[in-house]
Amino acid sequence: MQFVKFKRPLGLLSLMSVLAFSSCSTDDDGEMAVNDSAVITVENIIEGKSLSQSGTFQNAGSSPVLNPGESTSFSFYAGKGQTISFAAMYGNSNDLFFAPANPGIKLYQDNGDPVTGNVSSQIRLWDNGTRVNQPTGPAVTHPGDTEATPKNIIEVALSTPASQLLKAELTFEGGTKFTLKLTNTSGGTANETPISAGVWTVSHSSGSTLVKEDPIFTPGKLSANGLTDLAETGKVTALTQYLTGITGPNSPFSPVLVVVYSGNESPVFKTGENDRGQGLKELSQQGNADVLANFLKTKSGVKEVFVLKDPANTVLKPRIDGKNGGKVSQTISARKGDRIALVTMYGQSNDWFAATTNNGVDGSTRGDISSIMGLFDSGTLVSSYPGAHIGSQPAQTESLPVQQLANPNPFNTLPSLPQMIKVTIQ
Template structure:
């Protein structure tokens, strides 16, 4: 997926808080007909967009000489693939590229393909006294009295000649990395263990975590020791699970008060109407749709809510609250209230009230009636793996509500991503 609207670009969108357009009847509404709508991004931001494990597909997870293992992942421009696997005939050595991993796009934006073995290195975990590598190594061996920092190590045969790495671009932002054990017949012949891989989120041009698996010059941590000493991925996978997930902002929020049985913003099963939903779902720009709705019969109030500091609604970062916007609106019983905002880590996904919104007299938390939708105007891809890469392919499909899990991953439930209240 090409991230149409990186977090750093959201703030560049020129958004005004659109003044409401009220009918004569509305101006006569009593104070009791007013309410405050509040929208908050409650996503607990994570550093990694994806992680996974890989192993030999045979009866044993070990990748023996001549055998291969492959895994598929998604990445946009600026993102990289990192991985680690144990050098089996050692006490605590492991294969991995240098941080932040293997870059997946050239400077001109073209995807990297082919042999990238030259980027593979061998590292010492620093927790076991190294015996000469080979099948006679005793596992686990003697522990270092004082653990050493993780450091690159050289053997007779370079790591790039022991483990071959080949990248295939599968279209869009989808890649496959094939790892082949090429150590057979060398003085450093070895089995290679199952391993882990990870892709960091990126904000603008900054990776959120450049050392997802290990940190040279620091002590081994987060389950890496178990992988480096035994080839087991469990502990490191548990750590990576905890730092993997969404990290999406929401665009300024369109809120509309209207009458009738049809949500004026969109209808599932219909193609984009050309009224501004495309601009909202692709760019986070609600102005076009807001301007149109102000001319539409039955629409009473139109607002575009933005964060005063950032325009957008950022997720919760490092324990801080996420972006939050509020607006006093006028809505009486029988009126309807609907809203929409772009899911930033997407090409054309948006979050909105399902069906015909809620009654104007509703009060309390209405997050349960919010859904995630695909506007059908750009080809979808992995959320969070589209930032800065080539433009997505256009499409002309009906608006649809997205399932969860979706075709790419499993997102948190909507109430764990967005909180909407009427008070």
Template structure:
């Protein structure tokens, strides 16, 4: 009997701390069970390298741009991004006009918009797929085939035919419309010259810049390499359909996510934001504009009802990069404890925006819930900055800009929005609890 009593006391001594670790007391001194979970947040966006692209053409049938006629291209760009385009020298076998890669830079080195004549940046190129005849209305199409790399035509082609400078045949004028939006006007000025020619329907594109590097600095062609992706159809026949299809397929959304803010709370409303309210000035603005969650995290820790706060940066990169070239996007996770009645909410910046942020809707979720909770996340506009095309704005903080101040209530970002159409939320950010 004495042995049993000693054994019982020993067992109780061991089990009591374990019991207390799994429970805590409520106001009535009743033990409250807690559960341990792991929350994971992943950037699952299948990113694309081009932020914008499109086509242009004349007004006739066929839609050629004849001498004296002009077309316009409206586009947005951040500092370091460039506009490129391609259009056929119509009275040739396979020549085309395009800027040298990466294209026409719309800002100077100080980030000031460039306006005026940028014709000198247009070049004449040989597609390398047809032997050049003397340019003019009598060129036979398609002509004799060849297989060479793309080369610039500097006054004379491989067959000895001569040409004026591209800037004497096509003019380009850049106008700044404000808020990172530009208009490029291309005009056919070849009329009356020895190189008079119509211009074909064309394509244009702008590449994202990430960490100072363009995602695709050669979207339409690469000098010194074979033509590809439908450029031959433009250079040989003036048909822009195939190249247009290709560039549309690589145009879309690219954005990192900032370090993830996670908060566990009880007995209060979602402490991060409230839709319809203006930003409270407690740290959401730095998160939404700069991706800095530290100020908001520090504030949340002072609130009654807030139990745990985490800020989760991605290893090495800090931001959660999207899926690039098939490589998995950024992923972060943390363990947390929650009891019945606890709520959980998250927030993270849509990195290539002025002040958009992903966050839990309404009053967050039951913190003891398990599974994929991505459908409880929405994209919001903090209303504290002037919006620009996401990923192509000169005042976007993560593109080396300074946001312009605005004062509007927090609202859901519409989709489509005035700039673009976004994928479903679940195709951009995945949140799971296990």
């Protein structure tokens, strides 16, 4: 049997040589290795909420009701521009309730100093508009007759002003923490009454604007969201469920720093080690990634550095009213053995940041890597409640090791990182 030798056309051989050369590169050891490109995408998937905090209050005794002479208090966090709102039933009525006028009790003076002391003058009395009003007093029949057609909420006045029936006192606890004490002072007045348990709220702020100025009720509109139960019966369950549903984070993420590197340790930071003075402080405090990016570009073993800014807003905003959150993408060049890391400031904080844990991911990794993201404290500023972190004075500096935050953190429970930030490599 004869074997026939086939010759490849010269053009085909040349093309194969070009393809082979273009798909490979020589590494530092002189070996040929595939040099892959991929697209990394980072998206803010926080479902932005209207309220930073909400809760309930009641008498600490056997009954939740505040009788004349009795007090209760609750603590909360609020930054400059934020206010405190609350509502509680005027017990000797069919559907009246106490609440400050919207957007709530002011917590900081115009010069930035916290408000303290008696703030009772801001308390009003409101008619829920769902029950026919009997004369207020212990003879009121509950629940009473319903209005044939529900009426809009309006402010009402009794012979004794609301501010003399319910006393409100603010104490500033330091940082951005306040305590509000409520005392039933109606005893001996013409309008003596028990006061029910109640609800309270603190809205997120966006710059100088509150995200929700009317979280509990809107004068001139019908009662909604469980307020009727509170105004008619003093029960807080339905309204609390509604408020809980609109309470949570509303944080942006700063421009995202992405770095491709080689080595056994991340060049960005190391847990248990203090800030290196290379730019992590600026990123975690101000969202400025440029300082750290410029340093990393000079560091041995770093192959690529990018700062990804949302084209519309620079920062990556959360999802709001069903609209997608901020999203950035970048083509990177990384192969097996390289490492990929990223870091971005958690905007509603003093110095927290989200980052890939440990030593990032291998350069050949593809798919969703959100599960390896962690939330860290850079240890450069004293932490405060996320979403209520801008107080009357700048946050105090500190010098502590970088640490990954537990969840719950010292202030609240945030969604897990994969529920707040999505990172994919394709």
